[in-house]
Amino acid sequence: MSGAIGSNQDVDIDLGRLASAVWERRRTVGGIVLLAAGAALAATTMMTPLYKGETRILIESRSPNLSGAPAPAAANDPVLDSLNITSQAELLRSADLIRQVVSDLKLEETEEFSPQAQSLLPNPLVLLGLKQDPLDLAPEDRVIKEFREKLQVYAVENSRVIAVEFSSEDPKLAASVPNRMAEVYLKLQSGAKLDTNSEVTKWLEPEIASLTEKVRQAEAKVAEYRASAGLFQTTDSSSFTAQQLNNISTELARVRAERANAEARAENVRSAIEAGRDSDMLAEVVGSQVIQRLRETEANVQAQVAEQSIVLLDNHPRLKGLRAQLAGIRQQISNETRKILGSLDSEAEVSRIRERQLMQQLNELKAASAKAGGEEVGLRALEREATAQRQLLETYLARYREAASRADPNAAPADARIISSAYEPSEPYFPKVVPIVVIAALASLILSAIAIMVAALFSGRALRPVGVPVNTAEELVPHQASKPAPAMPRPVDPVDAAATAAFLKAEEQLALSASLPKDEAFTTEGVANTLLRHGVPCAFVFSPSGDTGSTATVMLAREVAERDKNVILLDLTGSGCPTRLMAYDMELPGITDLLAGETAFGDAIHSDRLSEAHIIPRGNADAESAMRAADRLRIIIDALVDAYDLVLVECGAAEVEGLARLGAQPKSEIVLSVPGGEDDEIGTLAKQLADAGYKNLLIMSGGVASRRRAA
Structure with missing residues (x-):
């Protein structure tokens, strides 16, 4: 490597030499792997096995609907929202609930929760001051702290289920603790409901008594005011004055219709008389029995006149007498027609007088109604107050009856139920011997191989000059250094x-x-x-x-x-x-x-x-x-x-x-x-x-x- 760097020659990593370096030390690598696997196996067999039990609780609304009102939709139930699920999980981790479970199962008497029984040698972290000595804590606090380290409570994702997991060296304890926690939790939930119902009934009793007296006083004021103002009611929605106005209005309409009818009939008869028309066309005249008899007599006399005119002369006394008798009958018909007209006029006049009387009564009632309207404003205010007090009293009574009906413990179930109880595990969840040994072996293999590759790189054996074939790198380095680099071809411009x-x-x-x-x-x-x-x-x-x-x-x-x-x-x-x-x-x-x-x-x-x-x-x-x-x-x-x-x-x-x-x-x-x-x-x-x-x-x-x- 020093030679390559000292000559300023660019080098590259030879992957083949890296693999060869690892393969040459395969015995060493195998020994390290076996040693690591054996150490992991020995360590896992010496570890105290831990068992885990799990209980699952479903949060759901279980309150009975005793009011008769429609039950709320599940999506709108506050018991089922995400914040409530998280709150219930925190309640399962609360110190009061844990203290109750510790007391019920007497965990402070077990060796697992006793720091003296866990190790014969002092903890080195405690000796160095890096960790608090468990013996410095109160026994109850020490047990609760150890309990929380072994407890895991979480809400299952995308559900209303809360899982309670507890790990312990004793498989029976690993199963009994989460089950007991679920039972205590349900009792606390049910007890909270009973306490709430008891507090509601205690508060409602004096309130209902006070409201009953207020309702009685308010209704007494309404009755007193109605009597003093004369605001009597015939129905629930109508007063006495309003009823009178309605009756007089109806009667006035009827009288006006009769007056108009009488005037029209009288005018019809009068027009016929003045125009000289035959009265036989008038219904009022035709319907008169006197007119009917006169018409019959007139018809008979006319028949006699016609019969005598055939055999007698016009100046015959007999014929003149019949004609005089006919004229007298017709005069009687005319007089009777005028009497009918006078009767119709009298009828119309009576209707007009009745109409004036009814109008006077109507005006008086209107004045009385206007006065009563102002007095009804105060009456309605008193009625509203009485109605509000009555509605509030009815609401309190309904709530009191509902709360009283839930005083029984069986009527107030907790808004949760156990859907999966913990069972005594047969196999420990830690340590997992086979996975730990396999992971230790693989980790030692990878780390030892990396160490060998790094050593080969730093020694220069796994490096080769750039551009030299892998199998002849060391032989061609001197020759390559003397050869000039080939010139790169000039790109051709895309010009025509x-x-x-x-x-x-x-x-x-x-x-x-x-x-x-x-x-x-x-x-x-x-x-x-x-x-x-x-x-x-x-x-x-x-x-x-x-x-x-x-x-x-x-x-x-x-x-x-x-x-x-x-x-x-x-x-x-x-x-x-x-x-x-x-x-x-x-x-x-x-x-x-x-x-x-x-x-x-x-x-x-x-x-x-x-x-x-x-x-x-x-x-x-x-x-x-x-x-x-x-x-x-x-x-x-x-x-x-x-x-x-x-x-x-x-x-x-x-x-x-x-x-x-x-x-x-x-x-x-x-x-x-x-x-x-x-x-x-x-x-x-x-x-x-x-x-x-x-x-x-x-x-x-x-x-x-x-x-x-x-x-």
Whole structure:
């Protein structure tokens, strides 16, 4: 190991040598395992066996429903909620209950709870002062403390069952203690109910006597007030005055109906008489017996007149007499009709007089009723007080009867019952000889193997140099140290053949331009220096040579990024050359998507594949649709200027007239990217830009650059 580290050679762990080191010492490991297993076996056989008994108690509502009211739902019973179950478990661990069980079973007399009988030698922890001497405690407290250490009470999860476990050296005691605890617990629960019922009856007896007297006084006040105010009642819901008002109202309605009927009949007879109509059409006249007899006589006389008119002349005395008799009968009918009319008028007048009398009585009763209404307010207040006292008395009586009926111990069972009693265990639960021996053997095996592996690692035997085969590590270390490490293959950028060719061509042209005079051209580095030195925020790159110039612009952006400047390139070319060279995917959203409103501003910005520069690709939207919103380019460029140190707008082989539409201002910095271009060609382009008003011109043609500004 020292040799490997001293030579600064990277090493690795040889798993095979680790396994070999353990296998070489297998006899030692086997001896340790057997020794540990034997020690565990001896220790477990020397331990005092402990037995455990368990009793389970189900918490449930067992109170009989003697009131006749519907029993509460089990989900709403407070006896069955989780907090009550936990409280009952704590009650089983209470000192009073434990003290009762200890007294009943006389545990203080057993050897298990006597500290003198447990060990002949003093406890070393007691001698060192790390543990309290049990003999310093009172005998009762000592037994309770020892009892609690052997007791375990817990609520069974997702149930209303409480388990009581007790461990002891005596199997009979392990079973009798939890059973006795359950019995004492149920007696305490039942006794608590009896005490509660007894206290309730003692409290209710004087309260009921007091309430009885209050109810009697309240009802006496109601009767006295009713008699003094004359508020007599005919029924439970109606008073005497109200009954009279009801009767008079009914009678008044009847009299008014009779008056209206009599007036209508009299008016009908009067109209018939005044109009000279035949009275035979009137029901009042036709129904008169006198009229009926007169009509019969009239009919007979008419018959005689008709009979005599046949044989006698009109002036015959016999005929004249019959006619005179007929006229007299008709006069009697008319007089009788008028008598009937007078009778109807009299009947209507009697109804009107009766109506006035009833109205007078009604008004008097209304005044009396209004006065009685004010007096009934006080009466209702007294009645409410008497009713409240009576209801409270009835409630107390019902509770008293219910509590008195539960005074018998059999009528107040505990809200729990034993569902599983502890039985005398036949096997101890501790110690488990076989599991302890197996665990000790496995632990010794694992620990001894780990110790051997650690020793092999620190000795260096389980280490080997990195990159050397496992079986020939020691032999090949010197040779490997002298061999140079193989060069890692350079990853191939996912750029298409055309873009790669353009990129190599631009590099070649720029390399050739290094031999030009210093006043001929700016290199990419020189353009970057100039732009950064003058603090140019935005530069429009004009590449009339197409993809070759666009490739140089990409190199310019990467040059600026290498100087720890935030730079972004905006691809406005038709071929999308900067996008192919810088973006991971040609399908990324870009400037056309942003202008067409198909993507968000942040989603159009992407990182360069080979530098810290950023790019806004050409995009995938329709170019014509995007250029309809070309006016937004100026807003986009202004936003980029606020966020980046330098914004490069690659315009490609655009015409000079189109720069203004792309957002370039006369004061903007214009870069002519013409790698390997001729001086005449550069001069012609510079003159065209100067004529268009763009005076700040930088020419980037490779090599050592010269700056040309048009006047």
